[in-house]
Amino acid sequence: MAILVLAEHDNAALKLDTAKVVTAARAIGDDIHVLVVGHQCGAVVQAAQALQGVAQVLVADNSVYEAHLAENVAKLLVDLAPSYSHILAAASSAGKDTLPRAAALLDVAQISEVIAVVSSDTFVRPIYAGNALATVQSHDAVKVMTVRASAFDAAAQGNSAAVTTLDKVFAAKTQFVSQSLTVSARPELGNAGIIVSGGRGMGSGENFGMLEQLADKLGAAVGASRAAVDAGFVPNDLQVGQTGKIVAPNLYIAVGISGAIQHLAGMKDAKVIVAINKDPEAPIFQVADYGLEADLFEAVPELIACLS
Incomplete structure (x- = not known):
């Protein structure tokens, strides 16, 4: 059949x-x-x-x-x-x-x-x-x-x-009232070839502006860990992980993300994973293809400058 x-x-x-x-x-x-x-x-x-x-x-x-x-x-x-x-x-x-x-x-x-x-x-x-x-x-x-x-x-x-x-129509008892859509000029997270994600290490929502600048330089989407979403840094539609979006881009850049199991479940199928974290023991380095042990507040601006 x-x-x-x-x-x-x-x-x-x-x-x-x-x-x-x-x-x-x-x-x-x-x-x-x-x-x-x-x-x-x-x-x-x-x-x-x-x-x-x-x-x-x-x-x-x-x-x-x-x-x-x-x-x-x-x-x-x-x-x-x-x-x-x-x-x-x-x-x-x-x-x-x-x-x-x-x-x-x-x-x-x-x-x-x-x-x-x-x-x-x-x-x-x-x-x-x-x-x-x-x-x-x-x-x-x-x-x-x-x-x-x-x-x-x-x-x-x-x-x-x-x-x-098909001419069959099935009505529903529920009714559509409204929807609120997030509009962005960047690629949709689930379909993006490159994703730049931030975690709790970003410190605040304002600091995600750095990642947005980097994403714009790369033509990438912006994502986040559950910890960053729970802290109120970014809206939950950016969450990557088991309870967020499951992604598999060509390049995944994890910035200030420790690498909790929940997050790894959502991005470990990426073709290339790059991790930036000042903690050498961060679990994210175990799955990363390339790891940079550095202060993200120094590394990310330098990377943006190199791409300018």
Whole structure:
């Protein structure tokens, strides 16, 4: 049977995570369908059609789905489930909101944060903040899974999948009221190729201005450890870690971050890790490819000056 991938988007653009989930789906089987649920999302449909490996794009375009409420999207997934062996979504806030509902309605167990596919019914997922990996096998008729996108490469472009329009509309008892979005000229944290993150060692929110200058020089996103977020230095949408965003950029620069397990779980898959910390015993140096034992308030301005 076919594999269904739930597309993540904002009605205007397809999120990169969807292309990575498609790669995970291709490791399971060949007949891959992408479900686009939203309103006036033609550009998203075209982007989904272009992903290599996608055989068909299912489109549920209705004003009811504009806010992507988990309640009605889950009902649509359940309605489609008999035609699919697997239902996949990114392990993002949207995926974590929608797929557990669908799994509960289908009376199956959800498999969360999949990082590798062993076979069509066996998968690898991290446990204990990534310090151990569990290989799990599912005998459910429909396997509902969230995929850790940072563990997979994005599917390439260059396809032209068929499009099927769905006319079923499932209303929700919940109502969308409003949303508050953080607007930034910098790259989105989850999709950035370079990330500059600060920790408790930054001392204050004002000092994060240094990291913002460095990020602007590098064309990078700005992140933070949970300790920095809990201290009120920066908003929680910048948090990298087990309870924040899981990232895997080409370059991760950790400034004033000690390297707690919770933080390492969110960034240790980065291609190159650079750590700047004055404590030679900081755990971050154990995972760093390059480490600079120095006072960040001297090292970061010097680095910015070199890039000017």
